[in-house]
Structure formats: structure tokens, C-alpha cells
Amino acid sequence: MMAWLETTWLTVxxxxxxxxxxxxxxxxxxxxxxxxxxLAVAYFTYAERRVIGYMQGRRGPNRVGWYGLLQPIxxxxxxxxxxxxxxxxxxxxxxxxAPMLSLAPxxxxxxxIPFNDxxxxxxxxxxxxxxxxxxxxxxxxxxxxxxxxxxxYAFLGAMRASAQMVSYELAMGFALVGVLMAAGSMNLxxxxxxxxxxxxxxxxxxxxxxxVVYFISGVAExxxxxxxxxxxxxxxxxxxHVEYGGMAFALFFLAEYANMILISALAATFFLGGWLSxxxxxxxxxxxxxxxxxxxxxxxxxxxxxxxxxxxxxxATFPRYRYDQIMRLGWKVFIPVTLVWIGVLAVxxxxxxxxxFGGGA
Amino acid sequence: xxxxxxxxxxxxxxxxxxxxxxxxxxxxxxxRKPDSEKLSPYECxxxxxxxxxxxxxxxxxxxxxxxxIFDLEIAFLFPWAVVLEEIGLFxxxxxxxxxxxxxxxxxxxxxxxxxxxx
Numbered sequence: 001m002m003a004w005l006e007t008t009w010l011t012v013x014x015x016x017x018x019x020x021x022x023x024x025x026x027x028x029x030x031x032x033x034x035x036x037x038x039l040a041v042a043y044f045t046y047a048e049r050r051v052i053g054y055m056q057g058r059r060g061p062n063r064v065g066w067y068g069l070l071q072p073i074x075x076x077x078x079x080x081x082x083x084x085x086x087x088x089x090x091x092x093x094x095x096x097x098a099p100m101l102s103l104a105p106x107x108x109x110x111x112x113i114p115f116n117d118x119x120x121x122x123x124x125x126x127x128x129x130x131x132x133x134x135x136x137x138x139x140x141x142x143x144x145x146x147x148x149x150x151x152x153y154a155f156l157g158a159m160r161a162s163a164q165m166v167s168y169e170l171a172m173g174f175a176l177v178g179v180l181m182a183a184g185s186m187n188l189x190x191x192x193x194x195x196x197x198x199x200x201x202x203x204x205x206x207x208x209x210x211x212v213v214y215f216i217s218g219v220a221e222x223x224x225x226x227x228x229x230x231x232x233x234x235x236x237x238x239x240x241h242v243e244y245g246g247m248a249f250a251l252f253f254l255a256e257y258a259n260m261i262l263i264s265a266l267a268a269t270f271f272l273g274g275w276l277s278x279x280x281x282x283x284x285x286x287x288x289x290x291x292x293x294x295x296x297x298x299x300x301x302x303x304x305x306x307x308x309x310x311x312x313x314x315x316a317t318f319p320r321y322r323y324d325q326i327m328r329l330g331w332k333v334f335i336p337v338t339l340v341w342i343g344v345l346a347v348x349x350x351x352x353x354x355x356x357f358g359g360g361a
Numbered sequence: 362x363x364x365x366x367x368x369x370x371x372x373x374x375x376x377x378x379x380x381x382x383x384x385x386x387x388x389x390x391x392x393r394k395p396d397s398e399k400l401s402p403y404e405c406x407x408x409x410x411x412x413x414x415x416x417x418x419x420x421x422x423x424x425x426x427x428x429x430i431f432d433l434e435i436a437f438l439f440p441w442a443v444v445l446e447e448i449g450l451f452x453x454x455x456x457x458x459x460x461x462x463x464x465x466x467x468x469x470x471x472x473x474x475x476x477x478x479x
Binding site for chain 1: 365366367368369371372373375376377379380381383384386387388390391392393394395397399400401402403412414415417418420421424425427428431432435438439442443444445446449450453456457460464467471476477478
């Protein structure tokens with residue numbers, strides 16, 4: 001039976017023209033990225049509620065299914081059956097375009113993330129530029145949503161959110177310049193390979209200020225606590241998506257969490273050596289070059305989870321920043337810090353100084 | 362080289378689909394019972410007494426302009442950063458001059474109070 005299926009499959013597959021084969025194969029790979037990502041988003045919302053619950057001494061959702069594990073599915077179903085309200089003053093076309101503009105780039109950015117050595121959808125040389133472009137489009141989603149809603153709260157939220165996002169995008173861009181200088185490439189796979197040699201060669205160490213700036217900017221870029229004045233439920237109720245309901249709201253929600261996971265994955269790729277093992281070339285408990293030193297997908301996932309956990313931890317720990325404090329941090333602290341460190345890096349690289357970039361390493 | 366970008370294009374289209382299909386499902390599966398109160402803009406229970414497309418603080422505009430300048434600067438830094446090891450001292454000094462000019466502008470806007478919020 002199986003053999004028969006296999007032969008039939010191979011015959012059918014062989015008859016297809018190469019273009020169709022290519023498209024089907026690419027679509028399969030894309031689904032292999034997007035479906036786990038969607039699952040991760042769903043369970044990230046669950047993890048958020050559980051983790052913050054325990055940090056605040058309560059239990060979080062624990063009623064739907066075992067330990068509340070079906071909660072995200074119940075939430076999705078509920079949102080699916082809610083009315084999508086189109087406000088009478090809204091610009092309908094833009095109103096419905098905005099959530100799509102938020103979600104599509106948040107997903108498409110994953111095309112260039114290396115999950116393992118060479119395991120990425122598109123091995124392109126301008127990957128970092130592409131990522132910056134994709135994360136920038138998210139700003140359009142926010143500002144179009146706020147404008148199209150024609151509601152004061154949405155408008156104020158969109159103004160705040162977009163000014164904050166573009167400010168932190170600068171700090172993020174400068175931090176990435178440091179990564180490019182250290183790696184000498186814009187290809188993410190090459191950037192990871194440039195960090196091989198164990199955890200002391202990861203860029204987090206020589207680029208420590210940029211690493212910190214990058215991750216904090218990432219938190220601000222995704223409008224997460226403690227930088228969530230864009231939502232600020234106590235002042236402008238929910239910010240730019242106040243008029244959205246049902247599935248249209250769910251798309252913003254998905255985009256926000258997909259972006260958080262994206263920032264975590266990028267921080268792991270740029271600064272913590274992506275799929276590389278921290279114990280490469282270092283003996284641990286006498287097991288040296290064993291399983292622990294093996295690079296692989298599991299290290300990438302583990303590092304991404306660490307950053308995702310920090311996102312939740314930050315939210316449970318810090319009170320919300322005031323808007324002027326946010327702008328001061330972005331413009332007056334992060335940009336000068338990154339500029340100085342780019343200068344330091346340039347000296348280290350050109351002058352062959354230091355343990356990392358000396359001797360053409 | 363350009364064919365490497367084709368999967369990205371396909372991914373973008375599929376990403377759009379991943380947004381359009383749930384939205385369409387939401388329209389099909391959800392109820393549709395509009396009434397004038399539900400469709401009015403949310404304003405804490407008040408009647409909306411003016412259009413939301415109102416005047417806004419000029420500083421948002423200023424931030425946008427400053428963003429363009431600095432984002433362009435980053436766009437210039439990217440190719441420089443990638444080839445820094447090859448172009449060596451001369452390249453580094455050239456970029457130092459460029460960055461120096463921008464830093465002067467940055468200090469000027471800082472002192473002028475363009476970065477102040479309240």
C-alpha cells in the first residue's frame with residue numbers, strides 16, 4: 001500500500017513542470033515556518049498570562065482544558081465569532097488594510113531568519129536591509145489604523161506609537177550597524193557563522209552596549225511594557241486599535257506577538273550566536289565536544305525563548321514610562337551610546353585591537 | 362542572485378493571505394447588527410463633538426523629520442560597515458568626517474530643545 005502510494009506520488013510529482021514544483025516546495029517551506037510560528041504566538045499569549053500570573057501570586061488561566069492549555073484556542077474561536085465593527089466615520093478601505101499591513105510583514109520577515117546552518121527560506125545577501133524594511137512597514141499599519149478609525153483616542157495612540165517606533169528604530173539601526181561591522185556581512189547565516197567558537201565569541205560580549213540598546217529598542221518598537229504608552233489603557237483606552245473588534249483586532253494582536261517573537265529571534269541571531277552552541281570548543285563537566293557542543297535548531301529556539309521570557313518579565317516588573325521619558329531615552333541616551341560604540345568598534349577593527357577583531361579574526 | 366528573493370515575494374503574498382482569510386472568516390462567522398451608537402467613534406460615553414482629524418502637536422512632525430535624517434545616515438552606514446575591513450583606515454576616516462557633521466547637527470538640535478517633551 002505504502003509503496004503504491006509512493007510510486008503514484010513520485011509519478012504525479014514528476015509530471016509537474018519545474019515552476020509548479022518550485023512553487024509547491026516553497027509554499028511547503030513557508031507553511032513549515034508559519035504554522036509553528038502561529039502556534040508559538042498562540043501559546044505565547046497563554047505563557048504571558050500564566051507567567052505574569054505567577055509573578056503576581058495568582059494562577060492565570062487554568063480552566064479551559066488541562067491547566068488551561070486550550071485557552072488560546074478558545075480565545076481565537078471567540079474572536080472569530082465576534083462582530084467586526086466598521087465605524088461610520090472611518091475610512092473603510094484603510095481601516096481594513098491597516099491590520100493586514102501589520103501582520104503580513106511580521107510574518108514575511110521570518111523568510112530570512114536562519115533556524116540552523118543554511119536552514120532558511122531565502123538565503124539573501126541583503127537580509128538585514130530586508131528585515132529593517134519589514135519592521136518599518138509595521139509603523140504604517142499603526143498610523144493608518146489610527147488615522148482611518150477617525151476616533152480621538154485612536155489618533156492620539158497612533159501619533160504616540162509612530163513617533164516612538166521611529167525613534168527607537170534609529171537606535172535599533174545604529175545597533176545593527178555595529179553587528180554588520182563585526183560580521184562584515186548582511187547575510188544572517190554569515191553573521192551567525194562569524195560568531196562561532198563558543199559563547200565568548202558571540203557578539204553580545206564585544207558589542208554589549210549595542211546588545212542592550214538593541215533589545216530595549218526592540219521592546220519599545222513592539223510597543224510593549226514598560227514602553228506601552230501607545231496602548232496606555234488608563235489614559236487612551238487602547239490607543240490605535242480602540243475601534244477594532246473581532247478578527248480585525250485579532251490580527252493586530254497576532255502581529256504584536258509575532259513581532260515580539262521576531263525581535264527575540266533576531267536578538268538571538270545577531271548577538272547570541274543563533275543556532276551555535278554556547279559550549280563550542282569548551283569542555284563542560286568533561287563532556288567536551290559532545291552533544292552539548294553540537295550546534296542546532298534547539299539552541300536557536302532556546303535563546304529565542306529566553307528573550308521571550310524577558311519580555312514577560314519586563315512587563316511584570318516595571319511600571320509604564322512617561323512619554324517624555326521614553327523620547328529622552330531613545331534620543332538622548334541610546335543614539336549617543338550607539339554612535340560612541342560604533343566609533344570604538346571602528347577603531348578596534350581598523351587598528352586590529354582587542355581580543356575579538358585583532359589579527360583579522 | 363535575484364531568484365533568491367522569489368521565496369520572499371511568495372512569503373509576502375502568503376502573509377497577506379494569512380491576514381485576509383481570517384478577516385474574511387470574521388465577517389462571515391460574526392454577527393452583523395450595526396446601529397448608530399455602535400458605529401460612532403468611542404469617546405468615553407460622550408457624543409463625539411468634533412472630527413478626530415484635529416490639530417496635533419508639532420513635535421510629532423519634528424520627530425518624523427529628524428527620523429528621516431538619521432535613517433538616511435544609517436542607510437549610508439550599512440554598506441560602509443560591511444566592507445570596513447577592506448577599506449581600512451581611509452574608509453574609517455571618511456566616515457568619521459561624515460558622522461562628525463551629523464553629530465554637530467545632533468548637538469545643535471539637542472541644544473535647541475528639539476528633543477524636549479515638556
